[in-house]
Amino acid sequence: MAWRASSSSDYLEEEMVAPVKSRAIVLRRYPLGETSRVVVCYTRDHGKVRLIAKGIRKGGGRFGAALDPFVVSGVVFYLRRGRGLSLVSQAETEREFRSIRGDIVRQAHAAVALELVDRLVADQAPDPVLFDRMSEALAGFDASPEEDLRPLLWSFVLFLVDSLGYAPELEKCVMCGRETVEGGGFSTESGGVVCAECAPAGCDFGPDVVTLLRGLRAGAEPSSMRDVSDGLGDEVGRSLVRLLEHHAGQRLDLRSKAVLESLKRARRSREGRGPDQEEEN
Numbered sequence: 001m002a003w004r005a006s007s008s009s010d011y012l013e014e015e016m017v018a019p020v021k022s023r024a025i026v027l028r029r030y031p032l033g034e035t036s037r038v039v040v041c042y043t044r045d046h047g048k049v050r051l052i053a054k055g056i057r058k059g060g061g062r063f064g065a066a067l068d069p070f071v072v073s074g075v076v077f078y079l080r081r082g083r084g085l086s087l088v089s090q091a092e093t094e095r096e097f098r099s100i101r102g103d104i105v106r107q108a109h110a111a112v113a114l115e116l117v118d119r120l121v122a123d124q125a126p127d128p129v130l131f132d133r134m135s136e137a138l139a140g141f142d143a144s145p146e147e148d149l150r151p152l153l154w155s156f157v158l159f160l161v162d163s164l165g166y167a168p169e170l171e172k173c174v175m176c177g178r179e180t181v182e183g184g185g186f187s188t189e190s191g192g193v194v195c196a197e198c199a200p201a202g203c204d205f206g207p208d209v210v211t212l213l214r215g216l217r218a219g220a221e222p223s224s225m226r227d228v229s230d231g232l233g234d235e236v237g238r239s240l241v242r243l244l245e246h247h248a249g250q251r252l253d254l255r256s257k258a259v260l261e262s263l264k265r266a267r268r269s270r271e272g273r274g275p276d277q278e279e280e281n
């Protein structure tokens with residue numbers, strides 16, 4: 001806590017700001033200079049912030065594991081408005097997700113969730129509900145049976161889509177407004193379900209995707225979606241990513257998603273299966 005304005009910092013040259021305290025989840029980290037690191041976090045009270053942890057790479061003992069990925073921590077930092085770096089003075093681990101850290105498959109799922117938040121959520125736009133949902137999702141990726149990881153990730157991504165304001169319409173046909181929609185499909189461009197009559201005019205996913213998305217929105221248990229085929233699972237994952245890309249106006253090309261895909265391929269070939277089963281977001 002003994003930071004002083006005279007300590008010749010490049011990052012906090014102007015104002016001496018009061019420290020704030022919040023719970024935080026690390027989204028991404030990168031080195032800064034010889035010994036420091038920038039830690040991009042999602043905090044419960046201040047949203048996404050870019051923290052600078054000085055000296056963390058030379059022993060860094062005072063922060064312990066609190067600024068590592070897959071941990072919920074309590075952090076104290078000097079919040080700097082805008083996109084500047086905020087100096088972190090204290091960090092304490094509150095909850096560590098050890099199974100995620102020790103298991104590449106769990107880690108790959110959790111990484112997709114965190115990378116999406118990093119890429120799509122604006123800086124310093126606090127949303128405590130999102131924070132709590134991230135924390136819950138991490139707990140799920142940490143402790144759930146492996147076959148539930150995939151639906152847990154879909155469910156988190158749909159929550160994120162909704163909370164970013166891109167909620168797809170899942171009940172009424174987005175083209176003609178018809179209330180009962182069976183047998184049509186889903187259009188990412190139009191942002192929702194399309195009835196059978198309007199479907200030929202443009203939908204990129206079939207009715208099974210709609211049924212699954214409805215189940216996810218209704219809060220279906222992940223265990224009820226264990227048996228979803230690889231093919232349908234891939235489509236659900238793609239429909240969610242495409243919705244995000246459509247609204248964000250950019251291709252996401254997630255690094256974490258590439259890892260997840262390669263794990264999936266490795267597993268399929270190890271188990272001698274064709275492209276028909278398991279894992280996807």
Ligand SMILES: [Zn+2]
Binds near residue numbers: 173176177178194
């Ligand atoms: Zn219609």
